[in-house]
Amino acid sequence: MLIVPRDTAALRLGSATFGPGNFAVMAIVNRTPDSFYDNGATFGFSQAWDRVEQVVAEGADIIDIGGVKAGAGAPVSEAEEIERTVDLVAAIHDRLPGVVISVDTYRAGVADVLCEAGAHLINDAWAAADPDLATVAARWGAGLVCSHTGGHAPRTDPHGVTYDDVVADVIAGATGLAAQAVAAGVRTDGILVDPTHDFGKNTYHSLEVSRRLDELVGTGWPVLVSMSRKDFVGETLDLPVDERLYGTLAATAVAAWQGARVFRAHDVAATRQVLDMVGAIKGDLPPRAVSRGLG
Template sequence: MLKLGEHVFPGDRPLVMAVVNRTRDSFYDRGAYFAENAALDAVSAAVDNGADIVDIGGVPAGELTEEVSTREEIARVAGFVARVRKRHPGLAISVDTWRHEVAEAVCSAGADLVNDAWGGADPLTAAVAAEWRVGLVCTHVGAQAPRTDPKKVSYRDVTAEAIGKTVALAERAVALGVPRESVLIDPAHDFGKATAHSLEVTRRLGEMTATGWPVLVAVSNKDFIGETLDLPARERVLGTQATLAVCAWQGARVFRVHDVAEARTTLDRVAAIRHAGEPHRPGGMNDRTAATRH
């Protein structure tokens, strides 16, 4: 069971987390949802397309192109969270922030999950999640500071380090008072990692899901997919779906994506194959082929 605020997700159904960035320089949407009404429409579209969770961001994750103060980040996300909560009371709301002041503001506004994408860079953020009894995402970013790109990073074993760091953060969060059933871990593809590292944690994600902590993956249209397939950001949809399928097969639980409808279809089909009982059409093509031969 996964519990985010008042929202309970039983079983192991894959959960789609839609990305809605209220920023001017997001690598994917290029500021399309910076205006509040546009962002609100994007949330509604995501819900219509099958999103279980929406992840709202006020600061781009990538290397600094725009200085965003704590006050400005709060202005971008806190009131917006309140509007989303009013329009979609049954939706789980996440906010992507590493700052404890922002976490406090959005939890007060109705957020259910703090997505700390910078792996405890602000140690007070987990304490805020504990105070409000909301969910927390614990990530692995190596030694990277917030909003910096990886340069010449190396690991003896990136998967083992990602597991060790995220599990330690998760246990710390529980010790602070975050409900155990509300904590997720995330290997953080591309954060503090070169393409080879992101590919390795993808191939070995089963080791992370084997810890028993629910795993969130944020792979949507990321650079490691683009560099592997030699594709720009807007042409990585199929590569993203393939990566989601690999992660889903290994037991990941939450999938942070830009293209919600495509992800919902991919994940539901993987789940149907992975957990299938009797087929909808016993015998399938072989039976039909045999029938035509007689």
């Protein structure tokens, strides 16, 4: 396991630098017709661009663009995934140069084209199912998300999965991939680790990972969490996707308090407020307008 000293743990993506205590919101923009939450609301380019402008105005630091539904569904070829995403990546790069562009893909061929178009981060949620992703990130100087799926293949759901200690498995898997990425030439300050809630995990596992997230934070690698409206929230509260916001925000606050750094979210404005409040309570962010009791 490769440990990164905390004084060198700044995360650099594109022109942006995120230091410890500087929470970043990663806004989800799906170029898919079958996404689990918005059912294709941003599949068309104009709708996707409207979404980009909205989330930037709401405080997003990173835009995460995906062209393939994470779960089971119709097969999507590499060519189709590229066609769905490359125009939006290029447009953000040209029109919003200060915004960090992330691409949610597990395919090295797709990542290569999208990095050439301007992407700064490869968000690999499937734990190096394609081992060439690290090589692509190194070639373009891009960042890389190193995740944990317990060995599950892309777009598959867990069935009867067990771990002796799920958190230990997450730490070993994600930091092991981080070490491999460094060996492949990926910038140390561009690597994040993601426990990957729900992927290769049942709800008990995802709750345990959330409860003990500080152990993953303690490795020194910047931690990304992607919890927005996921099944572990829905099953915990027995709620459908469109009623999982409050549960997601509670999980977000717990993760932020334990030291997670990047938060992948559908609901950007609400997530930004939660993170700013946690940051202020922790003493990392000053309150914006104070008058009470000062006069």
